[in-house]
Amino acid sequence: MLSSYRYPSDATDLEWFLLEPLLPVPACQTPTGGAPEKWPRRRVVDAIRYITDNGAKWRSLPADFGIPWSTVFKYFARWAKNGVLKRILDQLRRRLRLRSRRCPWPVRVIIDGQSVKGAETVSRATRGFDPGKMINGRKRHLVVDQSGLLVDVLVTPADVPERDGARILLARLHAEHPEIVLVWGDSGYGGKLIDWARDTLGITIKTVPRPKGAKGFVLLPKRWVVERSNSWTMRARRNARDYERKMSHAEAHIQWAFITLMSRRLARPHRQPRHRLVTPPAAA
Numbered sequence: 001m002l003s004s005y006r007y008p009s010d011a012t013d014l015e016w017f018l019l020e021p022l023l024p025v026p027a028c029q030t031p032t033g034g035a036p037e038k039w040p041r042r043r044v045v046d047a048i049r050y051i052t053d054n055g056a057k058w059r060s061l062p063a064d065f066g067i068p069w070s071t072v073f074k075y076f077a078r079w080a081k082n083g084v085l086k087r088i089l090d091q092l093r094r095r096l097r098l099r100s101r102r103c104p105w106p107v108r109v110i111i112d113g114q115s116v117k118g119a120e121t122v123s124r125a126t127r128g129f130d131p132g133k134m135i136n137g138r139k140r141h142l143v144v145d146q147s148g149l150l151v152d153v154l155v156t157p158a159d160v161p162e163r164d165g166a167r168i169l170l171a172r173l174h175a176e177h178p179e180i181v182l183v184w185g186d187s188g189y190g191g192k193l194i195d196w197a198r199d200t201l202g203i204t205i206k207t208v209p210r211p212k213g214a215k216g217f218v219l220l221p222k223r224w225v226v227e228r229s230n231s232w233t234m235r236a237r238r239n240a241r242d243y244e245r246k247m248s249h250a251e252a253h254i255q256w257a258f259i260t261l262m263s264r265r266l267a268r269p270h271r272q273p274r275h276r277l278v279t280p281p282a283a284a
Contacts, residue, residue: 006064009053009260010046014267018095019045019259022088024079039067047072052256055237080252086152086176089255092262093149099266106145108182109173111189112226113165114140114233115158119243126247128159138242138250140233141165143173143183146222148229150258151177155247162188167196174201184208184222233257 011019023041027034047065051058051072061069079085094104115130118137129136141154141162154169166189173180183189183197183205190207197203208223233239236257244250 007046007050007054009049011042011049011263012267015263016042016045018092018263018266019088022091024082024084039071043067044072044075048076048256049260051076052236052238052253053260055240076252077249080248080255085252085255085259088259089150089262092259092266093145093151095266096147096149096262097145100147102147105177105179106151107179108184109143109145109151109180110222110226111141111143111166111169111183111185112223112230113162113188114142114230116140116239117241118158119241121243121245123245126157126245128157130158133158138247139165140230140250140254141169142226142229142233142254143169144226144229146225148225148232149262150229150255151180153251153254155242155250155254162186163191163193166193170197170201170203174203182206186210186220186223232261236260 020041023045026037028036043065044067047061047067047069050056050065051061058069058073061067061072065072093106097106098104115133115135116137116139117135118127122137127137128139130139135158137158139156139158139160141156143151143153145151152169152173154165154172156165156168162185166185170183181203183203185205185207187207187209189205194205194207197205208220210218210220233254236253238253239257242250244253
């Protein structure tokens, strides 16, 4: 069913065609049965995307969505807890990679940590102080493929070192994506972490250090990809600062930002790469 366009964050008809099959089967359609869902799922998805993209409070969800904010939040929390967002991300990323004529599942990824300020809603138990960035809040550990598309994310207090966050994230990656064998990162991921990843997980970590004597911003190979992904994350205003009481909900907003980004890319007309004509050499 076609939908009227309300906000820039709304899913287009083609986006919804891609997203709808990736959502869980409604309880009323399962063998165990259940009550039919009262609210259209497309409106629920549009409402979640509105909150993530515009940075609004849940209680400030516009009334023209026609759904109570508490209902939208329940969907948001349940899908995040049940791993629905990860499955959607995996399938959207796979389709984008296939469209670019690449292997459907990445074997080489880039990792980075980004500290962001925490709002007053972030509890003392889930926040920390990053002395390097002088930020009191949380740290986002992102793993992306070579195109900058999200593979996994872990949110921790900001005082958790990159190496400690990487141990948790790489162990989870190895269990969920055993095909990953190479990880690029900055010098914060060096030292004993390299030996642990190689001996325990069979993953090679390669660090990309800054040039000696460099001052200010320097564009570094591989690392610039994840830095760009961090900027994509911040485009969604809910991610400009961490407002979430639970770290899992902070991860979910990052995942929704990339779901929107990837579904929009897939909905765009695909342009075939231009091939240069090579003039054959003249006969001798």
